[in-house]
Amino acid sequence: MATTKKRELDLKDFPPGTVTEFTTLVCLACIFDIFTRQLGLAPRTAFSEIKRHTPTTEELTSRSATRPYFDTDDKHPHCPYCGSTKRWLARFDTYCIEGGKTTDAARRTLIKTLPKVGDQFVVVEKKSDSRAVLFEWLDTLGVNLDLTEESWLLDATRNYLSRREPKTNWEEVFQEIRAVRRSSRLTEGSERDGIRLFLAPDLYGEAILIQYLVSRSHTHGGLTLEGRLTLMDLIRRLRYIGYLDRIGITERDPGEVFEKLIDHLAATRDWSRVTTPGTKEVSTGSGSDRAGRAKKSSKKATKKSSTSEKSRTPALPEPDEIMTEPVKLYYLIDRRDFLEKSKSVYASYA
């Protein structure tokens, strides 16, 4: 009865990149234990409380899940806390839908089609802002890249370009690409030469900035196409290639420069939405798709385009245009498996 197939929601009406999916397992043995032992509820009460329980969006989407939640790639998962097997494990599927013009209608329609009884689905609304969305994107990207494989630099670049230049099918371009270089000739855009891809300095600068941001917590400094860089090194490169000047960053203090870089990146690109049609983000290729598909999309695509167009044109510094824009996120939580499993577990108890 609890097959996974029929559970898939139909998301085809959402533009590519507008929905991020998360899967989290919950151990019913652990949750039962928490409700009875730690909270001191009688078993019967515990089960009726558990049925009403919905994890927070943080619990559903965070990568460092804590008891009774966990995340696994295993086909035959065990609870990491108590060792319980399949029948005790329920899954929550969470769909994070970016609010906005391109998704509002599809979201409303989808929600209308969902069963209403018994809180099988719960929708939680949250405000985010562009900086938070950028970091979420970076975070997801980092998790899905294997930083021990050198090819991650290309994957990170491809993911960045998909955000930056969504009209190009970068997936296809990168099938042949083995190296990415800074072009000394181009002032904008990119150019392919055999297995090499040349990027205009601004694109290249942002690509290495992204690489730095993704890898800096991984090890000391950050790994980029330019090798391992400290923040000072990175700033020096970005200044050297003229990127800092072009986006109007005149500060000298590395901390301030860094903050401005982040703000600029967050406010002038669409980290939450635009993505190449048909592009899938780097996937870990295994069962657990927690954040495996980071795709979101487009609300202020039009509103923001004036900003991004400008920033694409060199010599138009825009330090004052940097802003943090609120973005509304809708977390659609599928509780069906959880409800069914709790019921059957309780039945076996009673």
Ligand SMILES: [Zn+2]
């Ligand atoms: Zn457990």
